[in-house]
Amino acid sequence: MTNGLARHLMDEAHAIATELHQRKQQHEKQRAKLEDELVVVRTQLEATSAAPGRLKEFGPMLRSQEDLCPECWIRRGQKHSVKPVSNPDDNDLFRCPNCNAQFSVAA
Secondary structure: OOOHHHHHHHHHHHHHHHHHHHHHHHHHHHHHHHHHHHHHHHHHHHHHHHHHHHHHHHHHHHOOOOOEEEEHHHHHHHOOOOOEOOOOOOOEEEOOOOHHHHEEEEE
């Protein structure tokens, strides 16, 4: 093998190694981003999985706790009562002080 060929092959090997190292860094960044997204998806999955059970509990909770906000309870498992707010039309209007969800009820 000639010195020229050996040098050329070594240069190619360095170039390939450099390229793969850069690709590795890109893949590590991409993996970190995907892991962050996975945490979000897992959290959302846990929240949505809890909704049917919370719905079953909602009726009995309404009887024992006055005017419980369905947004807070079903979505996040938080107990907050809605409060009446002034409303210019004929309906009664209620708002949750925690999530600001509004509920209009025919008077």
